[in-house]
Amino acid sequence: RFKPVSLNDVTIDEGFWKDYQDLNHEVTLAHIDKWLERTGWLKNFELVVSGNIAQERKGREFSDSEIYKYLEALSWEYGRTGDPALNERIEAIARTLEAAQDEDGYLNTRFGHPGLEPRYSDFEWGHELYCFGHLIQAAVARLRTFGEDRLTAVARRVADHVCETFGPDGLDVICGHAEIEVALAEFGRATGERKYIEQARLFIDRHGKQSLADIEFSRAYFQDDVPVREADSMRGHAVRAMYLSAGALDVAHESNDHGLAEAVRNQWDRALARRTYVTGGMGSHHQDEAFGEDFELPSDRAYSETCAGIGSIMVAWRLLLADGQAQEADHIERVLFNVLATALADSGDAFFYTNSLHQRVRGHEAHPDEISPRAHASLRAPWFEVSCCPTNISRTIASLGAYVATTSQNALQIHQYPSGILDTRVGESGRAQVRVRSEFPRRGRLRIEVGAESRGVWDLQLRVPGWAADARVTVNGDSWAVTSGYVTLTEASAPGTIIDVDFGSQPRILEPDPRIDAVRGCVAVQVGPQVYCVESVDLPDDLDVDVLTFTRDVRWEDGLLVGDFLVSVPEDSAWPYSADSSGATPRKISIPLRPYNSWGNRGPATMRVWLPVL
């Protein structure tokens, strides 16, 4: 229904997301590069060439994929900035990969070399096809922002090897971590080669045939319990679920497979209604990094993995293009502001792997030179033994422009509202040149100006977010109320047209579905797209957040969102379950609430998003 615009057609030029893109360019990419060298994960490819890989290999079985996600980030960022240093780095790494690639296209540092286990000896945990997938996605980014080169040639040989090995007459299995599916589908689109899409379809259809072992977490972990088109919910490992769903939607789109698309749509709708945090985060279990049961959404043990958030953007984007429903763009916005922006430190060189909604105890600052052995952290860490999130964040920030706008037959849709310039073709001969000045996320206001270079007659469709209240649109002085969904400004294409939009900036007090047991008796505060929280660094007397009861009174004061709370410091009883309930007399305080994405940048703190109310 909607058609993506080229990344080159979108320039984010100031404000919240421009700051993130600058930070990614100036800090995060170099930080990743340093750690890929320091950990030896990049050097693994050289060890394959030198023959020492079995003795000296470093990192987990999927470490290759971090090189590839970094290459993807570099490719998008090169496309965005044209920085020649990025291009040189891509070419240098591509030479390393090329040297390590086997004659038949296989490329992996963990398997298939003397002294290591043979190729394809561990589909549950080996991650070979997963790694291939990320290499292929890097090549897609390279094709979109540069063109054919050494990297894309390496990826093509890998993709061809996959088609030969796992084709209709090949190995009838899947990889324990979905990723190859969406990668092959994207590669097929980028290269115009149908066979890659057909191979992606084969992998999609092989899920749920129980070719993988029944593990402690059950086959749902791999989405190998039930076929994609028969499953009724998102389940199992959340990142795997999202990557698989994105691949399934691509395959469905490319082959007009409405049944497959409908199945994923239903799983997605149920996930949004029953298995998603208010931040847009997905994944309720630490144990298996997985979706929980319906309405099992604990704040303090929220997994809400950064990569699952990013995966959910991939799914939502594909559904948005197919169905044109604003709830998908709402979800993308929610995850960008409340998962992605949360995961990256203000400093750009530390990351949350999991994004808890409730920090019970104050943590420790991570050492900037130490790898975290665990996903969970009370404060952001510089790198992880399983370091999927940093490179995922970087590639997503570099390609943020892709999610801003689309076109259809005779219209331009704007889905996200960073300040910037859109300049894209609309329909056969139209051109939309549009300038957006946005006060997001602090205020839900923006101004859109149709530029002098615009051509033709087209409609402008603006997403009115689900959180909008008393929203109004004003076009050249005419003003009217709008409600959530897409509002169409017919023939808004005249150069000089000025559109003012106000979605409202008042705090909203959110009540959870009564079936979400974990947050019964609590509310959350949201302003615009941002979920807010309380953080103990804002409390007097070294108190922690568990002493607070929220009065529901909240207001703007000097640019700060301030709420009124009752403070009551509970006393321990020997046994915390009693037929008598008594309480200390509370006192009242006013403290600021902060955007959840900003928390944990001011040292160790306790924090909560869901606020108990009287």
Add this chain to the structure above:
Amino acid sequence: RFKPVSLNDVTIDEGFWKDYQDLNHEVTLAHIDKWLERTGWLKNFELVVSGNIAQERKGREFSDSEIYKYLEALSWEYGRTGDPALNERIEAIARTLEAAQDEDGYLNTRFGHPGLEPRYSDFEWGHELYCFGHLIQAAVARLRTFGEDRLTAVARRVADHVCETFGPDGLDVICGHAEIEVALAEFGRATGERKYIEQARLFIDRHGKQSLADIEFSRAYFQDDVPVREADSMRGHAVRAMYLSAGALDVAHESNDHGLAEAVRNQWDRALARRTYVTGGMGSHHQDEAFGEDFELPSDRAYSETCAGIGSIMVAWRLLLADGQAQEADHIERVLFNVLATALADSGDAFFYTNSLHQRVRGHEAHPDEISPRAHASLRAPWFEVSCCPTNISRTIASLGAYVATTSQNALQIHQYPSGILDTRVGESGRAQVRVRSEFPRRGRLRIEVGAESRGVWDLQLRVPGWAADARVTVNGDSWAVTSGYVTLTEASAPGTIIDVDFGSQPRILEPDPRIDAVRGCVAVQVGPQVYCVESVDLPDDLDVDVLTFTRDVRWEDGLLVGDFLVSVPEDSAWPYSADSSGATPRKISIPLRPYNSWGNRGPATMRVWLPVL
């Protein structure tokens, strides 16, 4: 302060726990024997002898310990019943063990044989000392109920090997799973050999020196983060924490180490106040089977491992003996009725490994011939890949009598109230022969008769449980009110004395500490020692328990505890967080509440202990 009585002095002769002991005797022990054969875990010892162990070994690295816990169960049960078949089985297995033991006393089927990793090459996960510990505990049971024999000789050689290898000049390490500490301390007491207690002390003192690796779950998992006497809370893997604490208390007692005892006491008190479920269960995380942070007690993801409950009985019992506080006997009662009794199926041949307080979806009946690959289950399973719980349940039920009574200088204390006969020495020359007729757990009433064989003058001390309300004691017609703690009936020793006790049988509505976020806005119902729950098999129209709001009205009707609830079937919205809250009009129903320990015996069901209230 209190002295244990001999197991032979206590006979449980009817009622709730007698039924469990009969079930254990008639079903559970044979069930365990069958599975130890079927899985090959017992045969592993024969494979050591035949030299085929590396090729044919079955089971996880700690499977030896299940044989040993089974031997312990058999030993206690032989002591209880004198059944010669049990004795023969013990002797037969002891011969198998003896044949597999190395010359220097080492005995393990997983390490130290040709083709397997060498001895002591993996202290984090190898479990060698853990397995030794359970063998030694089996020998303690054998010494207490039979005397020296082949089994105790094997265990003594193992214990001596441990002292030689890990003594003051030996390997300065600990086992990743505590157990050897409490076992050696018990063995030292049973044999009168001080050196075993000294070795236990060495292991206790070595905890917290970070000799084990920093793993994903952190060293707290092994209690190797902080020394025992410096730690301020129970933490990490809950079973490990309990076994270690029991060992530390034994060592503290045997060497008058008040500092060590005080440290464990403080950790325990905090665990009861902040880290224990209303059922007495401990352990909030599935991921690492561990304690959570203070007040992190999710119902739906309660781990509450059966073995952690049993371990907590071991700790509470030692604290009770040392300090004489009724809260410890309260805890033992709570765990017996709400963890141990829950874990075992009515049929005696299926088990809960974890004891969730909230079952969100209906599960599947486990196949009676299939090993469960996971700890979590919606219904009880016959056996597990990690099958620590069945044998632990069996050994505890067989030795239940041990927790009923103690004596002090001039008094008999009764802590638990199964119907039965106590016949034990009190002080220098006294004898207490006492008959208890109990209506536990359904009613908190009992009658105690001092028997004709009683001698001397002694006091009777009765535990008045924490849950007692309007409790009264009547002695030979004189009646007075009592409150929780120990009530002393001075010189109650005259034969023919009749004591009637009524602790009350009214349902209590329990409010949780407000810091337990997971159950905010909910109450639990307890009657006597039993926590109650609602189970969907009692609901009309195939409803599930998540439609219920409790009115707090509950009463006895025809022997059933019946509560009034409002039923409101929520409708999904696309996004479950909203500034508008609306609700369907509820209707009222009355349904039975059931003892939590009985749930899951009537087929797949949803269940909850904590009931949302208006």
